[in-house]
Amino acid sequence: MAGLKREVLLLVRDAGLWILTGLYALLLVYGSFQSVFGYRAAINQIADARAEHDQRWNRMASAAASVRNELWGSWKSASLAGSGQGGAVAWFDPAALSALNLGQVARENPVRRISLYDSPVAPPLSNPMNALYGEMDLGFVGLWMLPLIALLMAHQALGRDWESGVWPLVLVSGISLYRLVLARLALPFGILMFLSTFAAVNAIALTSGRYEWHLSIWALAMGIYAATWMALGAWLGLGARNPSRQLLITGALWLGSVWVAPGLIDAVAELAAPPVNATDGLLADRDAQLSSSQAGANLMRRVYREHPDWQPSTELVQQMNKPVPGGPRKRDARNVLTNYLAAEEAAAPILERLAQRRLRAEEVAYRFSFLSPLVAMQYLMEEVAGTSYERYRGFDTQAEAFLREWRAFFAEKVWRLEEMKVQDIERRPRFQPQFNSMTRLAARAALPASGLFFWCAVVCSALFWRIRRFSLV
Amino acid sequence: MFAMVRRIAGAELKQQYRDGTLKVLGVFVIGVLLFTIGARYTTFIKAAAEDRTAARRVREQWVNQGVKHPHSGAHFGTYVFRHSFATELLEPGVGSYSGKIFPLVTHARNFPIEVPIDRRSGLNRYGELSPGVVGLAVLSLAAILLGFGTIASERENGTIRLLLASSATPRAIIWGKCLGLGLAIGFLWIAIVGVEAVFVALAARMDPSDPAQTWLRFAGFEGVQLGYAVAWVVGVVALSAWIRHPRTVLAVALSIWVGNTILLPRAAATAIRTLISEPSAEQFTSAIKHDIAFRADGTEWVESWSKKLIADTLRQYGVERIEDLPVGYAGIMLKGSDAHYEEVFGIHFERLHRIHRRQEVWTLALSFLGPWVAARSLLEGFAGTDVTHLGTFSTAAERYRRQLVEATNDIAVRQGHGTGWELEVGKQFWESVPDFHYTPPPAWFVLGDHAAGMAILLAWILVAGLLMHRAERGLEWRV
Numbered sequence: 001m002a003g004l005k006r007e008v009l010l011l012v013r014d015a016g017l018w019i020l021t022g023l024y025a026l027l028l029v030y031g032s033f034q035s036v037f038g039y040r041a042a043i044n045q046i047a048d049a050r051a052e053h054d055q056r057w058n059r060m061a062s063a064a065a066s067v068r069n070e071l072w073g074s075w076k077s078a079s080l081a082g083s084g085q086g087g088a089v090a091w092f093d094p095a096a097l098s099a100l101n102l103g104q105v106a107r108e109n110p111v112r113r114i115s116l117y118d119s120p121v122a123p124p125l126s127n128p129m130n131a132l133y134g135e136m137d138l139g140f141v142g143l144w145m146l147p148l149i150a151l152l153m154a155h156q157a158l159g160r161d162w163e164s165g166v167w168p169l170v171l172v173s174g175i176s177l178y179r180l181v182l183a184r185l186a187l188p189f190g191i192l193m194f195l196s197t198f199a200a201v202n203a204i205a206l207t208s209g210r211y212e213w214h215l216s217i218w219a220l221a222m223g224i225y226a227a228t229w230m231a232l233g234a235w236l237g238l239g240a241r242n243p244s245r246q247l248l249i250t251g252a253l254w255l256g257s258v259w260v261a262p263g264l265i266d267a268v269a270e271l272a273a274p275p276v277n278a279t280d281g282l283l284a285d286r287d288a289q290l291s292s293s294q295a296g297a298n299l300m301r302r303v304y305r306e307h308p309d310w311q312p313s314t315e316l317v318q319q320m321n322k323p324v325p326g327g328p329r330k331r332d333a334r335n336v337l338t339n340y341l342a343a344e345e346a347a348a349p350i351l352e353r354l355a356q357r358r359l360r361a362e363e364v365a366y367r368f369s370f371l372s373p374l375v376a377m378q379y380l381m382e383e384v385a386g387t388s389y390e391r392y393r394g395f396d397t398q399a400e401a402f403l404r405e406w407r408a409f410f411a412e413k414v415w416r417l418e419e420m421k422v423q424d425i426e427r428r429p430r431f432q433p434q435f436n437s438m439t440r441l442a443a444r445a446a447l448p449a450s451g452l453f454f455w456c457a458v459v460c461s462a463l464f465w466r467i468r469r470f471s472l473v
Numbered sequence: 474m475f476a477m478v479r480r481i482a483g484a485e486l487k488q489q490y491r492d493g494t495l496k497v498l499g500v501f502v503i504g505v506l507l508f509t510i511g512a513r514y515t516t517f518i519k520a521a522a523e524d525r526t527a528a529r530r531v532r533e534q535w536v537n538q539g540v541k542h543p544h545s546g547a548h549f550g551t552y553v554f555r556h557s558f559a560t561e562l563l564e565p566g567v568g569s570y571s572g573k574i575f576p577l578v579t580h581a582r583n584f585p586i587e588v589p590i591d592r593r594s595g596l597n598r599y600g601e602l603s604p605g606v607v608g609l610a611v612l613s614l615a616a617i618l619l620g621f622g623t624i625a626s627e628r629e630n631g632t633i634r635l636l637l638a639s640s641a642t643p644r645a646i647i648w649g650k651c652l653g654l655g656l657a658i659g660f661l662w663i664a665i666v667g668v669e670a671v672f673v674a675l676a677a678r679m680d681p682s683d684p685a686q687t688w689l690r691f692a693g694f695e696g697v698q699l700g701y702a703v704a705w706v707v708g709v710v711a712l713s714a715w716i717r718h719p720r721t722v723l724a725v726a727l728s729i730w731v732g733n734t735i736l737l738p739r740a741a742a743t744a745i746r747t748l749i750s751e752p753s754a755e756q757f758t759s760a761i762k763h764d765i766a767f768r769a770d771g772t773e774w775v776e777s778w779s780k781k782l783i784a785d786t787l788r789q790y791g792v793e794r795i796e797d798l799p800v801g802y803a804g805i806m807l808k809g810s811d812a813h814y815e816e817v818f819g820i821h822f823e824r825l826h827r828i829h830r831r832q833e834v835w836t837l838a839l840s841f842l843g844p845w846v847a848a849r850s851l852l853e854g855f856a857g858t859d860v861t862h863l864g865t866f867s868t869a870a871e872r873y874r875r876q877l878v879e880a881t882n883d884i885a886v887r888q889g890h891g892t893g894w895e896l897e898v899g900k901q902f903w904e905s906v907p908d909f910h911y912t913p914p915p916a917w918f919v920l921g922d923h924a925a926g927m928a929i930l931l932a933w934i935l936v937a938g939l940l941m942h943r944a945e946r947g948l949e950w951r952v
Contacts (some may be wrong), residue, residue: 048755122754132602263602275592
């Protein structure tokens with residue numbers, strides 16, 4: 001036991017360990033800062049969109065109360081209220097643990113505009129150059145840099161005896177080699193876990209402030225991930241006859257796993273599910289716009305066949321479409337809506353195919369995630385942090401459902417040629433985000449988690465066999 | 474001296490060849506390149522073909538949009554598709570993160586849509602593994618792996634004494650080692666050039682630009698990779714001469730590599746994005762809407778403007794009522810309001826571009842800490858996928874949008890009467906609006922545009938050379 005205590009004390013005096021610790025701490029501080037910034041940027045974007053939306057509707061409500069027109073048109077027009085002048089927003093609420101791995105929060109637009117005619121996408125204002133080099137958030141530090149630091153710490157803790165020539169003495173010292181390896185790895189492992197957890201807890205405190213129970217899954221996965229890389233470093237360190245060569249192998253393994261493997265898996269996904277060009281969808285939409293009067297007329301006939309009570313009287317149609325002197329020819333709001341919906345209907349299958357192909361690419365990458373511990377960990381982290389593509393798709397589905405609800409509310413008024421009433425402003429549909437249950441999370445996390453366990457088991461077994469080979473006690 | 478340099482270089486090259494690491498690296502880089510370019514190639518060819526067909530179809534749709542008011546045609550608008558360079562296959566650059574299709578309609582300056590990275594898996598969140606990146610990373614890593622021991626190992630083994638005891642001068646040893654290592658890395662570079670040339674030749678048939686320009690761009694691209702490799706070769710040999718133990722050389726060189734290739738670009742980009750941030754989408758669109766609707770003094774723009782326009786127009790044509798105008802008032806009004814819109818768009822987009830330019834300048838300035846950013850931006854420049862190329866296309870698209878809108882407004886003035894809303898035009902007019910044509914900037918444009926990046930890369934080669942020169946003076950006493 002005294003021997004083991006001495007081992008730990010020796011390690012504590014190792015400057016290399018503290019240099020690596022300092023470097024990792026610095027990276028964590030920077031990564032946490034970026035995560036907090038990314039999270040807040042998303043939250044602010046959502047808050048801005050919601051505030052702007054509320055402002056529009058408040059203006060409309062006050063116009064309705066004072067019975068006056070808005071700047072660009074009447075608040076009474078369901079067509080205007082449902083689209084440009086009013087409209088709605090749906091938003092992808094970052095989960096409580098999003099700061100741990102920004103995932104889709106950093107990639108996708110968290111706000112989706114909902115409109116009767118069109119759902120305009122928020123302009124992508126960020127400089128594409130900034131996305132080129134990739135993120136450097138807490139997720140990056142944990143996924144990319146932790147393996148390198150763990151490898152180097154473990155390699156250094158065990159490889160230095162080879163280099164200084166005391167390894168044969170260690171073997172005959174009577175200390176169990178298993179205990180010795182554990183004693184030497186415990187401190188670096190403890191440091192890495194303490195720093196990672198401390199950074200995670202702080203990042204959550206600075207963002208959502210909600211410590212949900214799956215933070216423990218994150219910590220457990222992080223522990224397994226760190227253990228995998230430490231075991232690999234120890235395995236290399238125990239065979240460090242040629243330190244330079246071992247350092248090369250360490251670097252190659254790290255680089256291959258964190259950089260090359262994800263790139264190759266992505267290339268496989270691209271080959272298996274080649275990205276579909278959206279031009280087909282655009283062309284179909286434009287073709288439909290050109291022939292929309294026919295398609296729109298058909299759609300309108302269908303609507304009135306299904307809802308005969310919505311058909312407005314001829315007098316009402318004439319009254320609503322009375323031209324404004326000097327102004328452009330007034331278009332029947334019903335035609336505008338049906339033409340738009342007919343065009344959208346024509347492009348819908350192509351856009352659906354596009355979405356399916358993107359999903360397929362993600363699924364292929366997900367299925368191959370076990371090939372690299374980093375990829376497995378990335379998928380697992382995103383699931384736990386609530387920032388996965390799957391969760392974003394859940395939001396997309398909700399936004400689609402809300403769009404249908406929104407259209408149903410306003411389209412009926414348009415087809416009836418009915419004016420908005422004051423109480424309609426209050427009664428308008430509102431978006432309520434709801435997200436996947438934890439059961440779904442567990443199901444999604446199972447594959448990457450098993451990939452991570454697999455790698456951990458393989459590397460730990462290799463380390464076990466290497467220790468056994470050397471062990472004299 | 475030259476004979477000695479040649480002999481040492483020959484011996485170094487032979488040793489590198491026998492070591493086997495070079496062959497392993499060669500097989501690795503060719504494998505990874507074939508895989509990454511191969512996957513990209515199919516997508517590139519398909520997308521380029523689809524874009525071509527779509528551009529033709531979009532024009533047909535514009536011409537055959539039927540009989541309607543010219544302003545309705547301007548609302549129907551058109552799409553233009555970003556130019557695809559064959560060299561894009563090697564380095565998609567910022568093109569991956571920016572839209573490919575530009576919707577051009579009246580009253581709105583849209584951002585391009587269809588961002589290629591959105592169609593790919595989330596594994597690219599920490600950076601894309603493009604062939605250009607593979608080339609730069611592998612060449613620099615190869616310089617480290619093959620070169621860390623060039624002099625340090627000779628020193629450790631004691632053979633440097635033998636070399637110095639023979640007629641070899643420290644300068645001849647260092648230059649010989651450097652040349653030998655450079656030739657070994659050169660073979661690797663030739664392998665990379667070979668693989669990339671095959672794919673660029675295949676992709677060139679889908680590139681509408683002049684083939685000579687494509688190959689000039691390719692030459693520039695490969696030249697940057699070579700320059701970057703030279704900086705590393707010289708730098709690693711200098712480190713090997715400076716530092717006593719090969720293991721320390723390797724550790725230092727790998728740390729510099731990780732810092733330069735992985736940490737610095739990310740840290741720089743994310744820090745700059747945080748410090749010089751863009752407005753949020755909401756702020757941007759709200760500000761545009763506000764400036765369109767209101768004057769600086771808070772009064773409504775449309776009300777006072779339309780009153781004045783009506784009065785001015787009636788006075789100009791000497792009539793009492795809009796209905797009596799010999800020209801289409803709708804066209805006059807649209808011209809005026811579009812000019813106002815363009816002015817507002819111009820102010821806000823210029824403000825945004827100024828922020829982007831500041832971000833770019835700072836990112837490039839940080840290249841002084843490591844040459845990766847400068848080399849990568851040069852690769853993007855030659856591949857035609859840097860911010861400037863994107864901006865050039867975007868400017869051309871915007872110019873065309875204004876031309877198209879202007880044409881519809883002009884005819885609404887010329888052929889319209891009175892209010893001008895009754896006017897209808899047909900195929901003849903739609904055909905008379907010229908199609909969009911884009912001539913990409915020539916390859917040498919990159920030299921001027923990326924002069925700073927090139928100077929930084931050259932400065933790094935010079936710094937490494939200076940280090941080597943200093944190391945050669947101290948080689949004897951460090952033995």
